[in-house]
Amino acid sequence: ELKVEQNPLFLSMQEGKNYTIYCNYSTTSDRLYWYRQDPGKSLESLFVLLSNGAVKQEGRLMASLDTKARLSTLHITAAVHDLSATYFCAVAAYSGAGSYQLTFGKGTKLSVIP
Amino acid sequence: DSGVTQTPKHLITATGQRVTLRCSPRSGDLSVYWYQQSLDQGLQFLIQYYNGEERAKGNILERFSAQQFPDLHSELNLSSLELGDSALYFCASSPGTSGHSGANVLTFGAGSRLTVL
Numbered sequence: 001e002l003k004v005e006q007n008p009l010f011l012s013m014q015e016g017k018n019y020t021i022y023c024n025y026s027t028t029s030d031r032l033y034w035y036r037q038d039p040g041k042s043l044e045s046l047f048v049l050l051s052n053g054a055v056k057q058e059g060r061l062m063a064s065l066d067t068k069a070r071l072s073t074l075h076i077t078a079a080v081h082d083l084s085a086t087y088f089c090a091v092a093a094y095s096g097a098g099s100y101q102l103t104f105g106k107g108t109k110l111s112v113i114p
Numbered sequence: 115d116s117g118v119t120q121t122p123k124h125l126i127t128a129t130g131q132r133v134t135l136r137c138s139p140r141s142g143d144l145s146v147y148w149y150q151q152s153l154d155q156g157l158q159f160l161i162q163y164y165n166g167e168e169r170a171k172g173n174i175l176e177r178f179s180a181q182q183f184p185d186l187h188s189e190l191n192l193s194s195l196e197l198g199d200s201a202l203y204f205c206a207s208s209p210g211t212s213g214h215s216g217a218n219v220l221t222f223g224a225g226s227r228l229t230v231l
Contacts, residue, residue: 033219042116042204043222088157095162095170099145102220104157 002027002093006105013079014113021108023072023089031092032072033102034063036085043088047074079112086110117141118223120205126229132193135226139186139207145169146188147208147220148180152201163188195230202227 003026013019023032031050035043047056049065049072056063060083062075072089086107092100117140127133139146148160150173159172163182174180177195182188192199206220 035222042224043206044116045219045221048219099162099164099169100218101159101162101170101172102147103159104149106156 002029002091002103004089004091004103004105006089006108008108009106010109010111012111012113013076015080016078018078019076021074021076021087021089021110023074023091023105025070025072025091025103027093028067028070029091029093030067031100032065033090033092034072034074035088035090035104037088037107038085046087076110079110081112081114084110084112116221116223118205118207118221120203120223120226122226123224124227124229126231127195128231129195129197131195131230132191133195133228135190135192135203135205135228137188137190137205137207137223139188139205140221143207143209143221144186145208145218146182146186147206148174148188148190149204149206149222150201151204151225155201157204160190192228195228197230200228200230 005024034046047063052067054065060077065072086109088107090102090104095101119138121136144165147162150158160174162170180190202225204225206222208218
C-alpha cells in the first residue's frame with residue numbers, strides 16, 4: 001500500500017522568509033502532484049512532476065522531484081500572506097487498465113504571519 | 115469555476131438515511147474520481163470511473179456505491195448513514211487514463227459537505 005507522508009503538518013512562518021515542505025512516499029512512482037486548498041474551498045492544481053529531477057516554478061513556489069529518494073519538495077521563497085493555505089502532495093500509483101490512483105498526503109497547513 | 119460541478123453543496127441528514135451526491139465532469143474529461151475528506155482521515159480515495167466503467171477502488175465502504183452514466187456524469191450513493199460519514203465529498207475529473215504518458219491532472223469540484231446528525 002502506497003503511503004505518502006508530508007512534513008511539517010503545520011507551518012507558521014513570517015512574511016519574507018523561506019521554507020520547504022517535504023513529501024516522502026513509500027513505493028516507486030514517477031508522477032507527483034502538488035495541490036493547494038484554501039479553507040472551505042476545493043483543491044487547486046499547482047504542479048505536476050513527471051520525471052526524476054523535474055523542477056517546476058510558479059511565482060514564489062518551486063517544486064522538485066527525486067524519484068530515487070522518493071521525495072518531493074515544495075519550496076516557498078519570501079513568503080507572503082496570500083500563500084496561507086493547506087498544501088497537499090499526491091503520488092500516483094498505477095492501478096491497471098491505464099489508470100493511476102492518487103494517494104494524498106495529510107497536507108501542510110501554512111500560515112504566513114505579517 | 116473549475117468546470118467540475120457538484121450538487122448539492124451542503125446536505126444535512128439523519129443517521130440511517132440515504133443520500134445521493136452528483137457530479138458533472140469537466141467538458142471532455144472521461145474519468146471521474148470520488149474522494150472523501152475528513153479531519154481525522156484526510157483525503158481518502160473512494161472510487162474511479164472511466165467512460166462508464168469502474169477502474170479503481172479505494173477505501174470505499176460497502177454502504178457506498180457509485181456509477182458513471184453514459185453522459186459521463188457520476189453519482190455517489192451513501193446509505194445507512196452513520197455519524198462518521200460526515201465529511202466533505204469531492205468529485206474530480208481528468209481527461210482519461212493516460213497510461214504512461216501525459217499528466218492526467220485531476221480537476222476538483224467544489225465539494226459536497228455532508229452532515230449526519
